[in-house]
Amino acid sequence: MTDLRESSVPAVVDGLPQRRRLVTEIPGPRSRELHARKLAAVADGVGTTLPVYIERAGGGVLVDVDGNSMIDLGSGIAVVNVGNANPRVAARVSEQVQRFTHTCFMVTPYAGYVEVCEALARLTPGDHAKKSALFNSGAEAVENAVKIARVATGRDAVVVFDHAYHGRTNLTMAMTAKSMPYKHGFGPFAGEVYRAPMSYPFREPAPVSGVEAARRAISVIDKQVGADEVACVVIEPIQGEGGFVVPAPGFLPTIAQWCSENGIVFVADEIQTGFGRTGSVFACEHEGVVPDLITVAKGIAGGLPLAAVTGRAELMDAVHVGGLGGTYGGNPVACAAALASIESLEQDGLAGRAAAIGETMLARLAELAAKHPKIGDVRGRGAMVAIELVTPGTTDPDPAEAARISAACHQQGVLTLTCGTFGNVLRFLPPLVIEDALLAEALDVLETAVAGQ
Numbered sequence: 001m002t003d004l005r006e007s008s009v010p011a012v013v014d015g016l017p018q019r020r021r022l023v024t025e026i027p028g029p030r031s032r033e034l035h036a037r038k039l040a041a042v043a044d045g046v047g048t049t050l051p052v053y054i055e056r057a058g059g060g061v062l063v064d065v066d067g068n069s070m071i072d073l074g075s076g077i078a079v080v081n082v083g084n085a086n087p088r089v090a091a092r093v094s095e096q097v098q099r100f101t102h103t104c105f106m107v108t109p110y111a112g113y114v115e116v117c118e119a120l121a122r123l124t125p126g127d128h129a130k131k132s133a134l135f136n137s138g139a140e141a142v143e144n145a146v147k148i149a150r151v152a153t154g155r156d157a158v159v160v161f162d163h164a165y166h167g168r169t170n171l172t173m174a175m176t177a178k179s180m181p182y183k184h185g186f187g188p189f190a191g192e193v194y195r196a197p198m199s200y201p202f203r204e205p206a207p208v209s210g211v212e213a214a215r216r217a218i219s220v221i222d223k224q225v226g227a228d229e230v231a232c233v234v235i236e237p238i239q240g241e242g243g244f245v246v247p248a249p250g251f252l253p254t255i256a257q258w259c260s261e262n263g264i265v266f267v268a269d270e271i272q273t274g275f276g277r278t279g280s281v282f283a284c285e286h287e288g289v290v291p292d293l294i295t296v297a298k299g300i301a302g303g304l305p306l307a308a309v310t311g312r313a314e315l316m317d318a319v320h321v322g323g324l325g326g327t328y329g330g331n332p333v334a335c336a337a338a339l340a341s342i343e344s345l346e347q348d349g350l351a352g353r354a355a356a357i358g359e360t361m362l363a364r365l366a367e368l369a370a371k372h373p374k375i376g377d378v379r380g381r382g383a384m385v386a387i388e389l390v391t392p393g394t395t396d397p398d399p400a401e402a403a404r405i406s407a408a409c410h411q412q413g414v415l416t417l418t419c420g421t422f423g424n425v426l427r428f429l430p431p432l433v434i435e436d437a438l439l440a441e442a443l444d445v446l447e448t449a450v451a452g453q
Protein backbone atom coordinates (compact mmCIF):
# COMPACT_ATOMS: atom_id res chain seq x y z
CA MET A 1 0.00 0.00 0.00
CA THR A 2 1.21 3.53 -0.73
CA ASP A 3 2.24 5.72 2.16
CA LEU A 4 -0.97 7.40 3.20
CA ARG A 5 0.74 9.90 5.43
CA GLU A 6 2.13 12.29 2.83
CA SER A 7 1.03 13.42 -0.65
CA SER A 8 3.71 13.37 -3.33
CA VAL A 9 3.49 16.60 -5.36
CA PRO A 10 1.55 19.25 -3.49
CA ALA A 11 0.02 22.14 -5.42
CA VAL A 12 0.31 25.51 -3.73
CA VAL A 13 -2.75 27.70 -3.09
CA ASP A 14 -2.25 31.19 -1.65
CA GLY A 15 1.27 30.28 -0.60
CA LEU A 16 0.08 27.19 1.23
CA PRO A 17 1.13 23.72 -0.04
CA GLN A 18 -2.00 21.66 -0.70
CA ARG A 19 -0.89 18.49 0.96
CA ARG A 20 -1.58 16.12 3.79
CA ARG A 21 1.51 15.89 5.90
CA LEU A 22 1.72 14.65 9.47
CA VAL A 23 4.88 15.46 11.39
CA THR A 24 3.66 14.58 14.91
CA GLU A 25 0.95 12.41 16.41
CA ILE A 26 -2.53 14.02 16.28
CA PRO A 27 -2.90 16.15 18.34
CA GLY A 28 0.77 17.14 18.57
CA PRO A 29 2.59 18.42 21.68
CA ARG A 30 1.95 22.14 21.08
CA SER A 31 -1.75 21.49 20.47
CA ARG A 32 -1.93 19.40 23.64
CA GLU A 33 -0.34 22.22 25.61
CA LEU A 34 -2.84 24.74 24.24
CA HIS A 35 -5.67 22.32 24.89
CA ALA A 36 -4.71 22.03 28.57
CA ARG A 37 -4.96 25.83 28.75
CA LYS A 38 -8.31 25.73 26.91
CA LEU A 39 -9.69 23.25 29.41
CA ALA A 40 -8.64 25.53 32.28
CA ALA A 41 -9.89 28.81 30.77
CA VAL A 42 -12.83 28.00 28.46
CA ALA A 43 -16.21 26.79 29.72
CA ASP A 44 -16.64 23.03 29.28
CA GLY A 45 -19.95 23.61 27.48
CA VAL A 46 -17.98 24.81 24.46
CA GLY A 47 -16.91 21.48 22.99
CA THR A 48 -14.07 20.55 20.60
CA THR A 49 -14.36 18.09 17.69
CA LEU A 50 -10.60 17.71 17.26
CA PRO A 51 -8.16 19.53 19.57
CA VAL A 52 -5.58 20.52 16.97
CA TYR A 53 -4.92 24.25 17.18
CA ILE A 54 -4.80 25.93 13.80
CA GLU A 55 -2.14 28.39 12.73
CA ARG A 56 -2.91 28.81 9.01
CA ALA A 57 -5.47 27.53 6.56
CA GLY A 58 -6.33 27.91 2.89
CA GLY A 59 -7.49 26.01 -0.18
CA GLY A 60 -8.30 22.56 1.20
CA VAL A 61 -5.87 22.40 4.13
CA LEU A 62 -5.64 23.30 7.80
CA VAL A 63 -2.11 23.68 9.22
CA ASP A 64 -1.74 23.28 12.98
CA VAL A 65 0.72 24.72 15.49
CA ASP A 66 2.83 21.54 15.32
CA GLY A 67 3.21 21.88 11.53
CA ASN A 68 0.73 19.13 10.60
CA SER A 69 -1.16 19.84 7.38
CA MET A 70 -4.63 18.27 7.37
CA ILE A 71 -7.23 17.99 4.61
CA ASP A 72 -10.31 20.01 5.50
CA LEU A 73 -13.65 18.27 4.89
CA GLY A 74 -15.54 20.58 7.24
CA SER A 75 -15.03 24.18 6.04
CA GLY A 76 -15.61 25.38 9.61
CA ILE A 77 -19.13 23.87 9.27
CA ALA A 78 -19.96 25.01 5.72
CA VAL A 79 -18.60 28.51 6.25
CA VAL A 80 -15.42 28.88 4.22
CA ASN A 81 -16.97 27.82 0.90
CA VAL A 82 -14.56 30.20 -0.89
CA GLY A 83 -11.62 28.83 1.10
CA ASN A 84 -9.96 30.03 4.25
CA ALA A 85 -8.14 33.39 4.03
CA ASN A 86 -9.41 33.69 0.43
CA PRO A 87 -7.18 36.42 -1.13
CA ARG A 88 -10.15 38.52 -2.28
CA VAL A 89 -11.64 38.36 1.22
CA ALA A 90 -8.32 39.10 2.90
CA ALA A 91 -7.68 42.13 0.66
CA ARG A 92 -11.13 43.71 1.06
CA VAL A 93 -11.23 43.06 4.78
CA SER A 94 -7.82 44.66 5.41
CA GLU A 95 -8.74 47.62 3.26
CA GLN A 96 -12.01 48.08 5.19
CA VAL A 97 -10.38 47.64 8.61
CA GLN A 98 -8.03 50.50 7.79
CA ARG A 99 -10.86 52.84 6.71
CA PHE A 100 -13.32 52.21 9.57
CA THR A 101 -14.48 49.22 11.60
CA HIS A 102 -17.89 50.27 12.93
CA THR A 103 -20.35 53.10 12.99
CA CYS A 104 -23.55 51.11 13.63
CA PHE A 105 -25.60 51.00 10.43
CA MET A 106 -28.67 52.27 12.30
CA VAL A 107 -26.77 55.40 13.40
CA THR A 108 -24.70 56.46 10.36
CA PRO A 109 -24.92 54.04 7.43
CA TYR A 110 -22.32 52.99 4.85
CA ALA A 111 -22.42 51.60 1.31
CA GLY A 112 -21.19 48.03 2.03
CA TYR A 113 -24.39 47.07 3.87
CA VAL A 114 -26.54 48.34 1.01
CA GLU A 115 -24.36 46.52 -1.54
CA VAL A 116 -24.72 43.21 0.32
CA CYS A 117 -28.53 43.66 0.34
CA GLU A 118 -28.47 44.42 -3.39
CA ALA A 119 -26.38 41.30 -4.03
CA LEU A 120 -28.80 39.19 -1.95
CA ALA A 121 -31.76 40.51 -3.95
CA ARG A 122 -29.99 39.50 -7.15
CA LEU A 123 -28.75 36.06 -5.95
CA THR A 124 -31.75 34.66 -4.08
CA PRO A 125 -34.49 32.76 -5.97
CA GLY A 126 -37.42 34.66 -7.54
CA ASP A 127 -37.68 37.87 -9.55
CA HIS A 128 -40.11 39.67 -7.20
CA ALA A 129 -39.12 42.88 -5.37
CA LYS A 130 -36.87 41.91 -2.44
CA LYS A 131 -35.37 43.57 0.61
CA SER A 132 -32.94 42.37 3.26
CA ALA A 133 -31.85 43.00 6.83
CA LEU A 134 -28.43 41.97 8.14
CA PHE A 135 -27.55 40.29 11.44
CA ASN A 136 -24.62 38.55 13.15
CA SER A 137 -25.48 34.86 13.28
CA GLY A 138 -27.72 32.27 11.73
CA ALA A 139 -29.86 31.94 14.84
CA GLU A 140 -30.41 35.69 14.87
CA ALA A 141 -31.50 35.60 11.22
CA VAL A 142 -34.00 32.81 11.96
CA GLU A 143 -35.38 34.74 14.97
CA ASN A 144 -35.85 37.81 12.81
CA ALA A 145 -37.53 35.87 10.01
CA VAL A 146 -40.08 34.71 12.59
CA LYS A 147 -40.55 38.27 13.89
CA ILE A 148 -41.16 39.51 10.34
CA ALA A 149 -43.58 36.67 9.50
CA ARG A 150 -45.56 37.27 12.69
CA VAL A 151 -45.96 41.00 12.09
CA ALA A 152 -46.75 40.51 8.40
CA THR A 153 -49.44 37.85 9.02
CA GLY A 154 -50.75 38.87 12.43
CA ARG A 155 -50.46 35.17 13.41
CA ASP A 156 -48.35 33.44 16.09
CA ALA A 157 -47.64 29.81 15.17
CA VAL A 158 -44.31 28.67 13.77
CA VAL A 159 -44.04 25.26 12.10
CA VAL A 160 -40.74 23.38 11.91
CA PHE A 161 -39.82 19.77 11.12
CA ASP A 162 -38.44 16.62 12.71
CA HIS A 163 -34.59 16.65 12.74
CA ALA A 164 -34.53 20.42 12.17
CA TYR A 165 -31.67 22.61 13.35
CA HIS A 166 -32.20 26.36 13.51
CA GLY A 167 -29.83 27.54 16.27
CA ARG A 168 -29.19 27.85 19.98
CA THR A 169 -30.99 31.03 21.14
CA ASN A 170 -34.20 30.62 23.11
CA LEU A 171 -36.61 30.79 20.16
CA THR A 172 -34.34 28.79 17.85
CA MET A 173 -33.76 26.11 20.54
CA ALA A 174 -37.52 25.61 20.51
CA MET A 175 -37.33 25.25 16.72
CA THR A 176 -34.35 22.83 16.80
CA ALA A 177 -35.39 19.20 17.21
CA LYS A 178 -32.54 17.49 19.02
CA SER A 179 -32.46 17.65 22.81
CA MET A 180 -28.90 16.58 23.64
CA PRO A 181 -26.75 18.69 23.40
CA TYR A 182 -28.72 21.66 22.03
CA LYS A 183 -31.70 21.93 24.39
CA HIS A 184 -31.08 19.64 27.36
CA GLY A 185 -31.62 21.54 30.60
CA PHE A 186 -32.12 24.90 28.89
CA GLY A 187 -35.91 25.18 29.01
CA PRO A 188 -38.50 26.56 29.28
CA PHE A 189 -38.56 27.20 25.56
CA ALA A 190 -40.46 29.75 23.48
CA GLY A 191 -44.11 28.91 22.82
CA GLU A 192 -46.14 28.53 19.63
CA VAL A 193 -43.58 26.31 17.90
CA TYR A 194 -45.02 23.13 16.32
CA ARG A 195 -43.20 20.21 14.73
CA ALA A 196 -44.30 18.38 11.58
CA PRO A 197 -43.00 15.10 10.13
CA MET A 198 -40.10 15.42 7.67
CA SER A 199 -39.50 13.55 4.43
CA TYR A 200 -36.51 11.34 5.32
CA PRO A 201 -36.47 8.72 2.55
CA PHE A 202 -33.94 6.36 4.20
CA ARG A 203 -36.02 6.15 7.39
CA GLU A 204 -39.51 5.69 5.89
CA PRO A 205 -40.81 2.22 6.82
CA ALA A 206 -42.20 1.97 3.26
CA PRO A 207 -41.47 4.19 0.23
CA VAL A 208 -43.29 7.53 0.49
CA SER A 209 -43.12 10.07 -2.35
CA GLY A 210 -42.26 13.69 -1.66
CA VAL A 211 -45.82 14.76 -2.37
CA GLU A 212 -47.22 12.11 0.00
CA ALA A 213 -44.75 13.10 2.71
CA ALA A 214 -45.78 16.75 2.25
CA ARG A 215 -49.48 15.81 2.54
CA ARG A 216 -48.69 13.90 5.74
CA ALA A 217 -46.97 17.00 7.17
CA ILE A 218 -49.75 19.34 5.99
CA SER A 219 -52.37 17.12 7.61
CA VAL A 220 -50.53 17.29 10.96
CA ILE A 221 -50.28 21.09 10.71
CA ASP A 222 -53.94 21.43 9.68
CA LYS A 223 -55.23 19.18 12.46
CA GLN A 224 -52.89 20.14 15.30
CA VAL A 225 -52.35 23.86 14.64
CA GLY A 226 -54.81 25.07 11.99
CA ALA A 227 -53.55 26.65 8.78
CA ASP A 228 -55.03 30.06 9.63
CA GLU A 229 -53.03 30.19 12.89
CA VAL A 230 -49.68 29.67 11.17
CA ALA A 231 -47.41 32.66 10.59
CA CYS A 232 -44.61 30.71 8.95
CA VAL A 233 -43.22 27.32 8.03
CA VAL A 234 -39.45 27.24 8.45
CA ILE A 235 -37.51 24.49 6.69
CA GLU A 236 -33.96 23.63 5.65
CA PRO A 237 -34.08 22.52 1.98
CA ILE A 238 -31.46 19.92 2.93
CA GLN A 239 -31.20 19.43 6.67
CA GLY A 240 -27.76 20.15 8.12
CA GLU A 241 -27.10 19.17 11.74
CA GLY A 242 -30.11 16.83 11.60
CA GLY A 243 -28.24 14.46 9.28
CA PHE A 244 -27.93 15.89 5.75
CA VAL A 245 -31.46 14.71 5.11
CA VAL A 246 -32.50 15.34 1.50
CA PRO A 247 -36.30 15.32 1.27
CA ALA A 248 -37.89 13.27 -1.51
CA PRO A 249 -38.49 15.27 -4.72
CA GLY A 250 -41.80 17.13 -4.57
CA PHE A 251 -41.77 17.60 -0.78
CA LEU A 252 -40.52 21.20 -0.74
CA PRO A 253 -42.63 22.47 -3.68
CA THR A 254 -45.80 20.91 -2.23
CA ILE A 255 -45.24 22.52 1.18
CA ALA A 256 -44.37 25.87 -0.45
CA GLN A 257 -47.51 25.73 -2.61
CA TRP A 258 -49.72 24.96 0.39
CA CYS A 259 -48.17 27.87 2.32
CA SER A 260 -48.92 30.24 -0.53
CA GLU A 261 -52.56 29.03 -0.72
CA ASN A 262 -52.98 29.61 3.01
CA GLY A 263 -51.29 32.96 3.52
CA ILE A 264 -48.40 31.32 5.39
CA VAL A 265 -44.88 32.70 5.00
CA PHE A 266 -42.59 29.98 3.61
CA VAL A 267 -39.12 30.48 5.10
CA ALA A 268 -36.18 28.56 3.64
CA ASP A 269 -33.36 28.27 6.17
CA GLU A 270 -30.41 28.17 3.75
CA ILE A 271 -27.84 28.94 6.43
CA GLN A 272 -25.93 25.69 5.77
CA THR A 273 -27.01 25.02 2.15
CA GLY A 274 -26.45 28.52 0.73
CA PHE A 275 -23.73 30.23 -1.29
CA GLY A 276 -22.89 27.52 -3.77
CA ARG A 277 -22.61 24.66 -1.29
CA THR A 278 -25.09 22.33 -3.02
CA GLY A 279 -24.09 23.08 -6.64
CA SER A 280 -26.45 26.03 -7.14
CA VAL A 281 -26.27 29.32 -5.30
CA PHE A 282 -29.22 28.25 -3.12
CA ALA A 283 -30.53 24.71 -2.56
CA CYS A 284 -34.17 25.74 -3.19
CA GLU A 285 -33.26 26.27 -6.84
CA HIS A 286 -32.90 22.52 -7.45
CA GLU A 287 -36.68 22.21 -7.30
CA GLY A 288 -37.58 25.68 -8.52
CA VAL A 289 -38.92 26.66 -5.08
CA VAL A 290 -39.17 30.41 -4.46
CA PRO A 291 -39.28 31.10 -0.71
CA ASP A 292 -41.08 34.14 0.71
CA LEU A 293 -38.17 34.67 3.11
CA ILE A 294 -34.74 33.11 3.09
CA THR A 295 -32.25 33.05 5.98
CA VAL A 296 -28.53 32.97 5.21
CA ALA A 297 -25.34 33.06 7.27
CA LYS A 298 -22.38 30.60 7.30
CA GLY A 299 -21.11 30.72 3.69
CA ILE A 300 -22.00 34.38 3.10
CA ALA A 301 -18.82 36.11 4.26
CA GLY A 302 -15.81 33.80 3.97
CA GLY A 303 -15.63 33.24 7.73
CA LEU A 304 -16.61 36.63 9.12
CA PRO A 305 -19.79 36.74 11.19
CA LEU A 306 -22.70 37.91 9.05
CA ALA A 307 -26.27 36.75 8.49
CA ALA A 308 -29.32 38.00 6.64
CA VAL A 309 -33.02 37.67 6.07
CA THR A 310 -33.97 38.36 2.46
CA GLY A 311 -37.50 38.26 1.17
CA ARG A 312 -40.55 39.75 -0.46
CA ALA A 313 -40.36 43.52 -0.04
CA GLU A 314 -43.93 43.76 1.25
CA LEU A 315 -43.22 41.21 4.02
CA MET A 316 -39.87 42.73 4.95
CA ASP A 317 -41.46 46.19 5.11
CA ALA A 318 -44.30 45.06 7.37
CA VAL A 319 -42.14 45.73 10.43
CA HIS A 320 -42.22 49.24 11.96
CA VAL A 321 -39.10 51.43 11.80
CA GLY A 322 -36.66 50.42 14.56
CA GLY A 323 -38.18 46.94 14.89
CA LEU A 324 -35.23 45.20 13.23
CA GLY A 325 -31.54 45.66 13.83
CA GLY A 326 -28.76 45.29 16.37
CA THR A 327 -25.49 47.01 17.27
CA TYR A 328 -23.25 44.95 15.00
CA GLY A 329 -25.70 43.66 12.38
CA GLY A 330 -24.12 44.18 8.94
CA ASN A 331 -20.77 45.27 10.38
CA PRO A 332 -18.71 47.00 7.64
CA VAL A 333 -15.83 44.51 7.85
CA ALA A 334 -18.20 41.54 7.58
CA CYS A 335 -19.95 43.24 4.64
CA ALA A 336 -16.59 43.75 2.87
CA ALA A 337 -15.89 40.04 3.38
CA ALA A 338 -19.33 39.13 2.01
CA LEU A 339 -18.86 41.24 -1.12
CA ALA A 340 -15.48 39.61 -1.75
CA SER A 341 -16.89 36.10 -1.10
CA ILE A 342 -19.79 36.70 -3.48
CA GLU A 343 -17.31 37.94 -6.10
CA SER A 344 -15.27 34.76 -5.63
CA LEU A 345 -18.37 32.57 -5.76
CA GLU A 346 -19.44 34.11 -9.07
CA GLN A 347 -16.11 34.77 -10.78
CA ASP A 348 -14.44 31.51 -9.76
CA GLY A 349 -17.54 29.49 -10.71
CA LEU A 350 -17.72 27.87 -7.28
CA ALA A 351 -21.28 26.56 -7.50
CA GLY A 352 -20.22 24.57 -10.58
CA ARG A 353 -17.19 23.41 -8.64
CA ALA A 354 -19.50 22.21 -5.83
CA ALA A 355 -21.52 20.21 -8.36
CA ALA A 356 -18.33 18.55 -9.64
CA ILE A 357 -17.16 17.76 -6.10
CA GLY A 358 -20.56 16.18 -5.47
CA GLU A 359 -20.28 13.94 -8.52
CA THR A 360 -16.82 12.75 -7.49
CA MET A 361 -17.81 12.15 -3.88
CA LEU A 362 -21.18 10.50 -4.47
CA ALA A 363 -19.62 8.08 -6.99
CA ARG A 364 -16.78 7.11 -4.64
CA LEU A 365 -19.10 6.82 -1.64
CA ALA A 366 -21.57 4.67 -3.59
CA GLU A 367 -18.71 2.26 -4.43
CA LEU A 368 -17.74 2.21 -0.77
CA ALA A 369 -21.32 1.52 0.30
CA ALA A 370 -21.52 -1.37 -2.16
CA LYS A 371 -18.54 -2.96 -0.36
CA HIS A 372 -19.58 -2.14 3.19
CA PRO A 373 -23.18 -2.87 4.24
CA LYS A 374 -22.65 -0.79 7.39
CA ILE A 375 -23.07 2.24 5.09
CA GLY A 376 -26.87 2.27 4.95
CA ASP A 377 -27.27 5.40 2.85
CA VAL A 378 -25.21 7.79 0.73
CA ARG A 379 -26.86 11.13 0.07
CA GLY A 380 -26.43 14.82 -0.48
CA ARG A 381 -26.02 17.38 -3.17
CA GLY A 382 -22.94 19.19 -4.43
CA ALA A 383 -20.29 19.59 -1.76
CA MET A 384 -22.75 18.65 1.00
CA VAL A 385 -22.74 14.86 1.17
CA ALA A 386 -22.92 12.22 3.88
CA ILE A 387 -22.97 8.55 4.69
CA GLU A 388 -25.27 7.07 7.32
CA LEU A 389 -23.81 4.23 9.42
CA VAL A 390 -26.11 1.39 10.47
CA THR A 391 -26.02 -2.17 11.75
CA PRO A 392 -25.67 -4.11 8.46
CA GLY A 393 -28.95 -5.27 6.99
CA THR A 394 -31.05 -2.91 9.16
CA THR A 395 -31.63 0.81 9.49
CA ASP A 396 -30.54 0.74 13.17
CA PRO A 397 -28.23 3.70 13.70
CA ASP A 398 -24.58 2.95 14.57
CA PRO A 399 -23.23 6.18 16.09
CA ALA A 400 -20.21 4.35 17.58
CA GLU A 401 -19.06 3.29 14.11
CA ALA A 402 -19.53 6.84 12.74
CA ALA A 403 -17.42 8.16 15.63
CA ARG A 404 -14.76 5.47 15.10
CA ILE A 405 -14.44 6.20 11.38
CA SER A 406 -14.32 9.95 11.99
CA ALA A 407 -11.58 9.54 14.65
CA ALA A 408 -9.60 7.24 12.31
CA CYS A 409 -9.75 9.94 9.59
CA HIS A 410 -8.56 12.54 12.11
CA GLN A 411 -5.59 10.35 13.06
CA GLN A 412 -4.64 10.19 9.36
CA GLY A 413 -4.91 13.94 8.82
CA VAL A 414 -8.41 14.31 7.37
CA LEU A 415 -10.89 16.49 9.24
CA THR A 416 -14.38 14.98 9.09
CA LEU A 417 -17.53 15.86 11.03
CA THR A 418 -20.47 13.80 12.26
CA CYS A 419 -24.11 14.87 12.62
CA GLY A 420 -27.63 13.52 12.71
CA THR A 421 -30.42 13.03 15.21
CA PHE A 422 -28.91 9.59 15.93
CA GLY A 423 -25.28 10.80 15.68
CA ASN A 424 -24.58 8.15 13.03
CA VAL A 425 -24.03 10.37 10.00
CA LEU A 426 -20.55 11.20 8.73
CA ARG A 427 -20.79 14.42 6.72
CA PHE A 428 -18.44 15.99 4.23
CA LEU A 429 -18.30 19.74 3.54
CA PRO A 430 -15.04 20.45 1.70
CA PRO A 431 -14.17 24.04 0.78
CA LEU A 432 -15.33 24.54 -2.83
CA VAL A 433 -11.75 25.50 -3.78
CA ILE A 434 -10.26 22.12 -2.75
CA GLU A 435 -7.92 20.57 -5.35
CA ASP A 436 -9.08 17.36 -7.04
CA ALA A 437 -5.97 15.43 -5.95
CA LEU A 438 -6.45 16.43 -2.33
CA LEU A 439 -10.12 15.45 -2.37
CA ALA A 440 -9.23 12.07 -3.91
CA GLU A 441 -6.62 11.54 -1.21
CA ALA A 442 -9.13 12.38 1.53
CA LEU A 443 -11.47 9.77 0.06
CA ASP A 444 -8.62 7.19 0.06
CA VAL A 445 -8.12 7.88 3.77
CA LEU A 446 -11.85 7.56 4.39
CA GLU A 447 -11.95 4.27 2.51
CA THR A 448 -9.19 2.82 4.68
CA ALA A 449 -10.93 4.13 7.81
CA VAL A 450 -14.26 2.58 6.82
CA ALA A 451 -12.59 -0.79 6.15
CA GLY A 452 -11.04 -0.81 9.66
CA GLN A 453 -12.90 -2.29 12.64
Ligand SMILES: *Cc1c(COP(=O)(O)O)cnc(C)c1O
Nearest residue numbers: 137138139165166167240271272
Ligand atom coordinates in the same frame (compact mmCIF):
# COMPACT_ATOMS: atom_id res chain seq x y z
C1 LIG B 1 -25.72 26.69 11.68
C2 LIG B 1 -27.16 26.81 11.40
C3 LIG B 1 -27.98 27.73 12.08
C4 LIG B 1 -27.45 28.59 13.19
O1 LIG B 1 -26.45 29.47 12.77
P1 LIG B 1 -25.48 30.17 13.85
O2 LIG B 1 -24.68 31.14 13.02
O3 LIG B 1 -24.65 29.07 14.44
O4 LIG B 1 -26.36 30.82 14.84
C5 LIG B 1 -29.31 27.82 11.72
N1 LIG B 1 -29.82 27.05 10.74
C6 LIG B 1 -29.06 26.17 10.06
C7 LIG B 1 -29.68 25.36 8.97
C8 LIG B 1 -27.72 25.99 10.38
O5 LIG B 1 -26.99 25.09 9.72
